Amino acid sequence: KEVLLEIKNLDAHYNVDGQPVSALQDVNFAIQKGERVGLVGESGCGKSTLLKAIMGVLAPNAQITRGAIKLREVDLLQASQEQRRQSRWNDIAMITQSALNALNPVHKIGDQIIEAIQSHRDVDKQQARARATELFELVGVPPQRLDDFPHQFSGGMRQRAVIAMALALSPEIVLADEPTTALDVIVQDQIFERLDLLQKEQAFSMILVTHDLALVVESCSRIIVMYAGMIVEKGPTHEVVRRPFHPYTAGLRYAIPDPSAEYEPISIPGAPPDLSQQIKGCRFAPRCPLATSKCELEMPPLVSSLASDAARQTRCHHADQMDQLRDRFHDQSF
Ligand code: ATP
Ligand code: MG
Known part of the structure; x- marks a missing residue:
């Protein structure tokens, strides 16, 4: 193409x-x-x-x-x-x-x-x-x-x-x-x-x-998810929505009421950061349930989150923990 x-x-x-x-x-x-x-x-x-x-x-x-x-x-x-x-x-x-x-x-x-x-x-x-x-x-x-x-x-x-x-x-x-x-x-x-x-x-x-x-x-056919001026996730829409690799995308996804699903809508607590300040780490870290000290210190790069699909990219140090987080979303404990 x-x-x-x-x-x-x-x-x-x-x-x-x-x-x-x-x-x-x-x-x-x-x-x-x-x-x-x-x-x-x-x-x-x-x-x-x-x-x-x-x-x-x-x-x-x-x-x-x-x-x-x-x-x-x-x-x-x-x-x-x-x-x-x-x-x-x-x-x-x-x-x-x-x-x-x-x-x-x-x-x-x-x-x-x-x-x-x-x-x-x-x-x-x-x-x-x-x-x-x-x-x-x-x-x-x-x-x-x-x-x-x-x-x-x-x-x-x-x-x-x-x-x-x-x-x-x-x-x-x-x-x-x-x-x-x-x-x-x-x-x-x-x-x-x-x-x-x-x-x-x-x-x-x-x-x-x-x-x-x-x-x-x-x-x-494709989606780009932005947070605080940065792309945090992108890829084929259905795949991103079905299996988000960024906690913010998951937050957006599970904020939508879905009568056929087994979860209740949730909302992400907190607010976006003040962008007049220099931020070294991940801009989502203050609101993120997966954040560690690494997230506060180092901006994660936007990289392929699935070895099998280069078009599927996420900006998260802990994308590998997302499968567990998605289960927690279903228990509504963001
Ligand atoms: P929305 O969904 O509300 O339309 P958006 O994603 O389109 O929001 P933008 O309008 O691109 O957001 O604004 C991004 C940031 O830049 C916001 O914090 C906004 O307040 C700020 N901003 C936009 N225009 C100006 C301007 N002319 N001067 C200063 N700040 C601005
Ligand atoms: Mg706008």
Whole structure:
């Protein structure tokens, strides 16, 4: 399979009151062509920061201090502003959590899509409008509503319009940052189904950020689990969820009520660490039932946790004890 996007050794921080606050640390992963990867982890762990870094739209006080973001062979972090601008929306598009932020309230939605197309493609207004019409049909909005303003749209229709905009230039990669969380459940399902269909038809690669582990299990072949700015586990979704090798992944897994299972939902006590402080060891150690003094002193590397499967990786000194911990989860003694 062909690797489309590769993130290598990425470190980033935010400058807050003149002090660096770590946001991403040693992030490594690759996305293949046409593949869908789920990115999960609790609020504040750096999911949006990672997508913004890939898209090249980080806040001004953010700084990438190490690593590479390679689209095919090109490191986007070394590219010129102009190359980056060209690549944005054309190669990589982003669907954000709030459609309201993505749309300009004072312009007609159709005009915004037409402008986005014309800023990247040498087409006249009529051709761009034809494409916008086609896109509205694809996402399930009547094309006559191209002439509406954002406030005339329901939340669900706005999010459909944002998806249309993201797909306007047929990007190879779509970064979907909780694309449906702001909507009610029925609309969420409808929109997700549409996105699912479009992804299959158009075969773009997708990184899906969500708090909904069940959605990842249903729809993503691979999963990346983040904690406090780091990837703690990644691999084929079903294997990671069935047999987590990182205690944090197990915590996420067993936090979900499962009527068919023999365990009660649990929650991981404690809170993520203060990332304005230097942390030498494992960032999960203060909350971890397996932590030892080694964990407090040494950051574990992200390594293969199953000799038989190099794609299955975990950042834990004690991954070999996870089979026992999983039994303890069933006894609810996290
Ligand atoms: P959520 O699930 O709530 O969307 P997230 O995983 O997307 O969370 P990020 O938005 O990437 O998390 O934020 C990661 C950390 O960086 C958080 O601690 C957040 O407070 C901090 N952060 C984000 N943007 C900035 C900024 N512009 N300046 C300073 N800190 C920031
Ligand atoms: Mg976020």
